[in-house]
């Protein structure tokens with residue numbers, strides 16, 4: 022049996038492991054927290070720091086392959102392991118390009134992949150010099166995650182929000198739709214693409230509200246999205262599962278926002294909604310099996326279950342019986358003991374033929390399921 026390690030033990034690792042149970046593979050997880058979502062689903066858990074050279078190298082030595090569930094891993098250790106024959110998904114060179122937003126933006130520029138115009142800023146003085154560039158979005162080159170490394174700067178009096186560390190200052194796009202495209206590449210370079218999805222944001226909270234698959238876009242836009250995403254992923258020359266986030270603006274221009282070289286939140290609906298889920302797909306790639314069928318079985322909506330505002334402590338999941346009465350609803354809890362405001366605690370996938378019902382159900386489920394702290 023192939024021995025495969027996962028760096029990081031969060032929900033992505035957990036869903037990968039749920040899928041791994043169907044295949045002949047022995048699984049290993051490296052993560053600092055022994056109560057993480059993945060700890061109890063792998064064959065072998067190692068407590069350690071995914072950012073430490075020694076921890077990653079020691080973990081990876083003797084494994085056949087390694088996958089990541091987060092970009093902030095020690096890529097020097099992965100390079101050494103790769104040189105010693107461990108297969109890494111994604112290739113460390115691809116990870117290096119994506120991990121740092123400056124390198125990622127330069128990659129788009131070099132390959133002529135449409136992406137919002139940008140300048141690089143190393144400190145606050147440099148941000149101030151680019152005030153003609155506003156309105157813009159300031160993005161930390163490294164270490165940002167789930168919106169925490171992103172600041173909108175509309176005008177000079179918002180400059181105090183800027184990051185003092187190396188960052189990208191990117192022109193604000195007048196977004197009509199946010200789209201995500203998942204691309205799977207096998208070891209021989211064979212490629213399949215999932216139907217693009219549409220992410221709908223809550224304007225007030227600036228949070229993902231829900232997500233729809235397939236995206237409500239014309240065939241022409243879909244073809245352009247697919248071509249751009251394909252080009253962006255191909256240039257990385259790596260097998261694996263990749264998520265490309267794109268913007269469609271009000272003039273129907275398409276831009277790549279960012280990429281992730283791994284399974285992604287925008288593909289969670291594929292567990293029930295598509296023939297081969299993004300997690301199943303990654304195992305097929307790692308284990309050298311044929312690529313799966315990415316087509317949708319039914320349209321899907323996806324709602325992230327976030328910790329309620331003002332609630333912190335042992336998680337109490339409310340409304341599950343009511344949600345489970347619905348025949349088209351699939352619940353995924355990530356097994357995190359502690360809830361915090363806005364923490365991703367799980368997700369719900371809703372299947373249905375018609376988009377209006379999906380949107381309606383997505384809103385309803387957000388009201389039905391609440392994650393609060395135990396009293």
Ligand SMILES: Nc1ncnc2c1ncn2[C@@H]1O[C@H](COP(=O)(O)OP(=O)(O)O)[C@@H](O)[C@H]1O
Pocket residue numbers: 137158160165166167168169170171191192193194195196199222266278279
């Ligand atoms: N250039 C931009 N113009 C307008 N909105 C943007 C721009 N860049 C990012 N955003 C908004 O901020 C969100 C988060 O930015 P993103 O670069 O995807 O960071 P994260 O790593 O947090 O996902 C995007 O989904 C989008 O809504």
Ligand SMILES: [Mg+2]
Pocket residue numbers: 266279
């Ligand atoms: Mg993003």
